[in-house]
Amino acid sequence: MSFLAPIWLVLSAAVAVPLFLHLLRRRIEIRREFPAARYLLRAEKENVRRLKLRNLLLMLLRTLTLLFLALAAARPIGALLGSGHVPTALAVVMDNTMSSGAIVDGNPLLSRLKVAARQVIEGAGSNDQTWLVTADGVVTGGARNVVLDAVDRIEPLGGRADLVAAITHAAGLALAADLTASTVVVLTDGQSSQWPGDISLGDVRVVAYAPTGNAPFNRAVTMAEPRPPRWSPKGSVLVGASGADSVTFRVTLGGRTAARGLLRGSDEQVVRLEPTERGWLAGAVDLAPDELRGDDERHFAVWVGDAPAVNVLPGAGGFVREAVDALVQSTLITRGSAIEVASVDEASRRPALLLAPADPVRLGAANRNLERLGIPWRLAEVRRDETVARGAEVDGMPVRIRFPLRPVAGATSASDTLATASGEPWIVAGPDYVLVASSMSTDATALPIRAPFLPWLSNLLSQRLTREGSGLVHADPGASVRLPAGVTGFEGDSQVFSVGGAARAPSRAGVFFLRRGEERVGALVVNPEREESRLDRLTGPELKARLRGSDVAVTSDPSELSRSAFDPSAQRPLQAILLLLALGCLIAEMVVVRRAEPRGLRRAA
Amino acid sequence: MPVVAPTRADLIDPASLASLGRIEIVARWVVDGFLSGLHRSPRKGFSVEFAEFRPYQPGDDLRFIDWRVVARADKWLVKQFEEETNTRAALVLDVSRSMDWSGSPERLTKLRYAEQVVAAIALLLIRQRDAVGLVRYDDRLRTVLPARARTMQWRRIVRALEDPGAGTDSRMAEGIQQAARLIRRPGIVIVISDLLVDQDEMERALRVARAAGHQVTVLHIMDPSEMELDTRGEAIFYDPEGTLEVTATVSDVRQAYATTVAHAIEEWRLRLAALGAGYEVIRTDSPFGVPLRKAFATRQRLP
Numbered sequence: 001m002s003f004l005a006p007i008w009l010v011l012s013a014a015v016a017v018p019l020f021l022h023l024l025r026r027r028i029e030i031r032r033e034f035p036a037a038r039y040l041l042r043a044e045k046e047n048v049r050r051l052k053l054r055n056l057l058l059m060l061l062r063t064l065t066l067l068f069l070a071l072a073a074a075r076p077i078g079a080l081l082g083s084g085h086v087p088t089a090l091a092v093v094m095d096n097t098m099s100s101g102a103i104v105d106g107n108p109l110l111s112r113l114k115v116a117a118r119q120v121i122e123g124a125g126s127n128d129q130t131w132l133v134t135a136d137g138v139v140t141g142g143a144r145n146v147v148l149d150a151v152d153r154i155e156p157l158g159g160r161a162d163l164v165a166a167i168t169h170a171a172g173l174a175l176a177a178d179l180t181a182s183t184v185v186v187l188t189d190g191q192s193s194q195w196p197g198d199i200s201l202g203d204v205r206v207v208a209y210a211p212t213g214n215a216p217f218n219r220a221v222t223m224a225e226p227r228p229p230r231w232s233p234k235g236s237v238l239v240g241a242s243g244a245d246s247v248t249f250r251v252t253l254g255g256r257t258a259a260r261g262l263l264r265g266s267d268e269q270v271v272r273l274e275p276t277e278r279g280w281l282a283g284a285v286d287l288a289p290d291e292l293r294g295d296d297e298r299h300f301a302v303w304v305g306d307a308p309a310v311n312v313l314p315g316a317g318g319f320v321r322e323a324v325d326a327l328v329q330s331t332l333i334t335r336g337s338a339i340e341v342a343s344v345d346e347a348s349r350r351p352a353l354l355l356a357p358a359d360p361v362r363l364g365a366a367n368r369n370l371e372r373l374g375i376p377w378r379l380a381e382v383r384r385d386e387t388v389a390r391g392a393e394v395d396g397m398p399v400r401i402r403f404p405l406r407p408v409a410g411a412t413s414a415s416d417t418l419a420t421a422s423g424e425p426w427i428v429a430g431p432d433y434v435l436v437a438s439s440m441s442t443d444a445t446a447l448p449i450r451a452p453f454l455p456w457l458s459n460l461l462s463q464r465l466t467r468e469g470s471g472l473v474h475a476d477p478g479a480s481v482r483l484p485a486g487v488t489g490f491e492g493d494s495q496v497f498s499v500g501g502a503a504r505a506p507s508r509a510g511v512f513f514l515r516r517g518e519e520r521v522g523a524l525v526v527n528p529e530r531e532e533s534r535l536d537r538l539t540g541p542e543l544k545a546r547l548r549g550s551d552v553a554v555t556s557d558p559s560e561l562s563r564s565a566f567d568p569s570a571q572r573p574l575q576a577i578l579l580l581l582a583l584g585c586l587i588a589e590m591v592v593v594r595r596a597e598p599r600g601l602r603r604a605a
Numbered sequence: 606m607p608v609v610a611p612t613r614a615d616l617i618d619p620a621s622l623a624s625l626g627r628i629e630i631v632a633r634w635v636v637d638g639f640l641s642g643l644h645r646s647p648r649k650g651f652s653v654e655f656a657e658f659r660p661y662q663p664g665d666d667l668r669f670i671d672w673r674v675v676a677r678a679d680k681w682l683v684k685q686f687e688e689e690t691n692t693r694a695a696l697v698l699d700v701s702r703s704m705d706w707s708g709s710p711e712r713l714t715k716l717r718y719a720e721q722v723v724a725a726i727a728l729l730l731i732r733q734r735d736a737v738g739l740v741r742y743d744d745r746l747r748t749v750l751p752a753r754a755r756t757m758q759w760r761r762i763v764r765a766l767e768d769p770g771a772g773t774d775s776r777m778a779e780g781i782q783q784a785a786r787l788i789r790r791p792g793i794v795i796v797i798s799d800l801l802v803d804q805d806e807m808e809r810a811l812r813v814a815r816a817a818g819h820q821v822t823v824l825h826i827m828d829p830s831e832m833e834l835d836t837r838g839e840a841i842f843y844d845p846e847g848t849l850e851v852t853a854t855v856s857d858v859r860q861a862y863a864t865t866v867a868h869a870i871e872e873w874r875l876r877l878a879a880l881g882a883g884y885e886v887i888r889t890d891s892p893f894g895v896p897l898r899k900a901f902a903t904r905q906r907l908p
Contacts, residue, residue, distance in 0.1 A: 030839065032840045034842040035846070036831040042869075043858050050861075593856060
């Protein structure tokens with residue numbers, strides 16, 4: 001206990017007054033004639049013990065009264081157990097990530113966390129401020145009932161969200177409230193993947209609740225990837241699951257079961273499919289349910305359409321023509337006019353796979369044609385040097401003759417560099433075009449005679465240069481996503497989400513088709529993070545070590561949590577309590593004195 | 606419910622009544638009022654010589670109903686007799702200094718009250734043709750008036766009450782013995798005192814009086830302030846008749862004091878009852894009719 005105005009403690013010297021009066025044999029001046037003095041003497045003798053006790057009690061009460069008044073005047077502050085708690089800014093962080101939906105002992109773990117949260121929040125008083133912060137950063141504040149209702153409405157998220165950011169945000173709220181005490185209560189399952197490192201929360205008290213016991217066993221679909229991303233119309237799905245034992249799986253596509261299978265251990269399996277539907281289809285791979293349902297299903301989306309029609313112009317060269325014939329025979333592409341494969345100087349339109357001319361004298365015609373086609377790249381003077389290509393699918397391919405690619409100054413069209421040679425762009429791509437800086441002849445590059453040539457060409461024609469099926473986006477639940485230009489909303493489960501500019505993915509897993517007006521132009525695939533399926537937990541001391549605050553406590557007991565949430569040891573003004581004690585002493589003294597007074601005399605007084 | 610002020614003098618506040626006139630006048634009012642309250646002739650009682658009939662009233666002794674008249678005429682009549690006149694009474698009055706005290710200026714002192722009572726009792730007895738004597742004492746016998754039944758006796762008694770007293774001791778035993786000697790035949794001894802005396806000594810004297818066949822009644826005069834300490838604060842309380850001094854805080858001992866007084870009264874009652882003596886506590890704020898009735902009851906108990 002300390003005092004804000006200790007000078008007033010000198011008043012405590014006044015306690016000597018009743019002591020002095022009690023001990024002093026006073027000189028009484030008043031003499032009264034009283035014939036029945038003998039009865040008075042007898043009364044005193046018979047009640048001497050009771051009178052002494054009464055006088056002692058009165059002296060004690062009067063001394064305490066003065067002492068309490070003197071202490072109250074000195075404005076003490078201190079801890080007083082059992083007198084409630086100081087006004088507290090209480091921010092409750094609820095870890096409602098996907099792992100909190102795991103069933104433990106027959107009930108969802110989140111239910112236990114909600115019960116604990118209710119206990120803590122119900123302990124808050126009218127002088128406290130309370131917030132609820134969920135793992136996805138949603139904050140609910142205000143009256144206690146409002147926060148309790150918010151607790152009841154919490155559902156597990158579809159992913160791992162960002163618990164660390166939520167805790168940091170909660171600490172900021174508690175500190176900004178400018179109350180006597182600030183407490184952050186973290187209710188978590190202690191999943192180790194959620195706690196990558198230490199969290200420094202500043203001068204705030206932190207109390208964490210984490211259940212004890214081992215995490216439940218969990219199997220999860222770790223892989224559900226369509227290959228290729230666009231099917232024409234054949235395709236396959238790469239399926240994988242975590243867990244050591246065998247597990248059956250099911251692949252659904254377009255709402256129908258497309259395949260079933262058995263996965264052994266952590267092997268991956270390719271499931272080949274040829275759907276009859278066309279357009280964007282939603283699919284999923286799911287397992288038999290276990291304790292954590294959220295990751296027993298993984299979603300994917302695929303665009304299914306007819307094979308692209310390709311027209312090969314003579315300038316493309318013999319190797320290309322032969323390769324296209326092979327792809328046509330395997331039904332991966334068809335002959336037609338949708339996509340041109342041609343030398344740069346002879347191409348007439350986009351989409352097109354443009355190959356550098358075999359003859360360097362065609363350089364000028366080639367660049368003019370590039371300008372006509374609106375492609376922001378130009379071919380530079382031919383360069384004959386032995387180099388190798390760097391890039392996906394063509395990495396390490398020898399390159400001997402090339403026309404270094406130069407971007408057009410001021411061009412605004414977005415383009416990608418798919419491969420380089422000697423550090424300069426060798427293959428670039430943009431909307432509806434792919435430009436290769438060498439001709440497909442063995443003099444210029446070894447690519448046409450190498451094994452990757454055919455898959456490379458197939459991928460360019462059926463994936464890169466196909467207009468449809470380019471709007472596939474993957475995102476974590478609740479994460480920010482960059483959507484293709486022109487997208488106006490999500491469509492999924494019959495709901496349309498308005499988006500404008502930057503968008504946030506839904507917090508639940510699933511496939512959400514992208515719309516441009518009434519047209520379906522792509523799909524947003526939301527799946528939980530794979531690390532969220534690892535349910536191994538931190539121990540109490542490990543969790544405590546991760547949290548950095550003014551005072552950190554970790555418990556697995558909900559009642560202890562509610563006790564610890566409010567700091568009873570924090571100092572608070574004790575003036576009112578001391579004044580009440582002084583008043584109590586005065587009342588007690590009055591009662592003791594008046595018990596000896598007849599009613600008539602009391603009225604007269 | 607409206608409170609009706611009493612019109613009979615024996616029921617009026619004693620201090621108010623005493624302020625209206627001299628002691629003999631007040632005594633006459635009191636006795637007249639008292640007798641009128643008896644609802645019968647002051648000269649008629651239930652003795653041996655028949656006087657007249659009167660209608661039966663509830664409360665009359667059934668022994669005195671004339672059953673023959675009841676049987677013949679179906680009339681309920683009570684026989685009345687001329688009273689005896691040979692009863693002798695001695696009034697023993699304590700006039701010591703402790704009696705000359707009042708706890709409040711609005712009340713009579715115990716002595717003034719007792720003197721008024723003595724005058725009234727004496728008048729009542731003389732009107733009944735009884736012989737009345739008076740003994741006054743403090744630290745010595747102050748007055749000894751032999752019992753007489755003449756009207757002049759009452760005037761002598763009243764005059765004697767004006768004699769000095771207020772000695773610093775109470776020779777009560779001496780007074781009682783003197784009173785017993787005044788009455789040769791068995792009679793009445795009425796002691797009027799605040800009983801701030803030695804109990805054993807008084808008991809011995811009363812035993813002698815009782816052995817002589819006297820009917821003894823002790824009227825214990827107490828000021829209300831002596832029964833309950835109605836003062837406040839701290840003081841040295843001293844006994845005017847001795848050296849006893851008690852320092853006390855009233856609030857501390859008030860309850861204990863009241864209990865002690867109650868025990869003392871009960872002790873007197875038991876001791877005097879054991880002797881066959883009557884004992885009544887009379888507060889000085891009681892109307893004079895109260896002690897008069899007690900004394901008259903003693904007279905009635907005589908054969």
